[in-house]
Amino acid sequence: MEQLLKLAQQAAIEAGKAIMEVYAQPFEVYTKDDDSPVTQADLRASNIIKEILKPTGLPFVSEEDLPPDRSQFKRYWLVDPLDGTVEFVNRNGEFTVNIALIDDKQPVLGVIYAPVLDRMWNAECGNTKYSTKSMWNAELLTSIGHSAFSIHNSAFSTKQERPFTVLVSRSHRTPEVDEYINKVLRPAHPDLVIDTQGSSLKFARLAEGSADVYVCYSKTKEWDTAAADAILRAAGGKVLRISDGQPLEYSKTEYPNPPFVAWAPER
Secondary structure, three states, X not given: OHHHHHHHHHHHHHHHHHHXXXXXXXXXXXXXXXXXXXXXXXXXXHXXXXXXXXXXXXXXXXXXXXXXXXXXXXXXXXEEEEEOHHHHHHOOOOOEEXXXXXXXXXXXXXXXXXXXXXXXXXXXXXXXXXXXXXXXXXXXXXXXXXXXXXXHHHHOOOOOOOOOEEEEEOOOOOHHHHHHHHHHHOOOOOOOXXXXXXXXXXXXXXXXXXXXXXXXXOOOEHHHHHHHXXXXXXXXXXXXXXXXXXXXXXXXXXXXXOOEEEEOOOO
């Protein structure tokens, strides 16, 4: 498992480099059949990750490279090469590379890499490990006309004493999310604060303890959550379906996730 983790880390970093090359210049945005955006960065990152993981001999499932059928895959890679394409297009820096290993329908290894922050979170076999190469690359960000100060300053500043913090999607917040917050969370936490964040960085904040819960009613797929789910589980958190309070399922017949709530480890 350790060797698989190292390969996934390498793949995420190399994909992140390719993404930043595209991010630093004008790029085209295309629309897929499901009306979601895709860029050359998504495609390049997917190909890079697939090539690096190929020596493992495990099946490869990516948002940009879906097999006709995965029902026979007991163990396989599940990848979102660019999670937060909307954030990438909007140039706010809140996007990640997500690589997960699914084993017997469970996410058992996860890597999240945030190229703008140059920061990685990973977990395998119940052991959560964080590694930070640098909080941000000021020279690169200046060259592309983007500031990550808001991300650096707020998203990953863990405070010992802070209000109960609820995370919602920056680009995909729905009325159902606000209804859940007001009916389920606010009665127990009347002074709660709501914060917005893009991509799987929401899960990273939960794992690190700078937020308490993430409520999601938007349309997500298994590849959006698998790596982050593995990391959050290893940290002691959980990702539960709103309908019945059970953990998210993977390797379903179809890829969409139901509405869910992700909880940080108890503090």
